[in-house]
Each structure stands twice: as C-alpha cells, then as structure tokens.
Amino acid sequence: MENKAMIEISTGGKNSDVCIVSFGSASISGISDIDQISEQLRQFITASKPGKMVIDFADVRFFSSQLLGLLVDVWRRLKDYDGVLLICGINPRLNRVFKITSLDRIFDFYPDRAGAIEALDSKNE
Helix, strand or coil, X not given: CCCCCCEEEEEECCCCCEEEEEEXXXXXXXXXXXXXXXXXXXXXXXXXXXCEEEEECCCCCEECHHHXXXXXXXXXXXXXXXXXXEEECCCHHHHHHHHHCCHHHCXXXXXXXXXXXXXHHHCCC
C-alpha cells in the first residue's frame, strides 16, 4: 500500500505569506485520512499561525462530511487571530455540498489557486 501524503502545505503570494494546502488524494473519505489531515493542519496552525490560507480542492473529486467539520474548525482557528481562509478549485458537484449545508455563507470560494492568492494579496494593498 502506497503511503502518500494526505496534504501538502506550501507558500505563495507576492510576499510568500499565503499558505496553500492541497490534497494528495482525489478521495478523502476514511476516518483515518481525516484524522491525519486534521492533525497535520492543527499542528501547522498552532506552530505557524498563518494569516492567510488557501485550501485547494482542484484534485479532489469526493470527500466525506467529516471534512466539512474540519474546514469549519480550521476557519475558526484562523479567525481567532484575524486569519483568512479561502477555498479554491471546488468542482460544481462538491460545491453543492457547501450550498446544501449553508457553509457557502462562511467560506469564500475562488475558481482556482491563482485567483484566491490574488484576492489575498490585494487585501495587503
């Protein structure tokens, strides 16, 4: 069995101050997958306190509802110190899940990573 990283965290933006989280799997559904992602993100946020984060779903085709809870948790953690979380790359089928659960009211969505990073960079100006 291949042990592929569930998430990758990189930086971008004009000042390299945007943290970009991308997923290493097209399907995020197992409890152990969600637990691993959750642990990595919580450790990263606690250690780094990123002010700007983009979560890129470009390569994701399916996720379980537990991931929605994790996203809300990340959003709340960032909000505690005025951090910003944007979501990008969501396909229309997955975007429906956010609308059905009314989570589209708390998250800002962008079609792609470049658009999300540009939006965060413009907040500096």
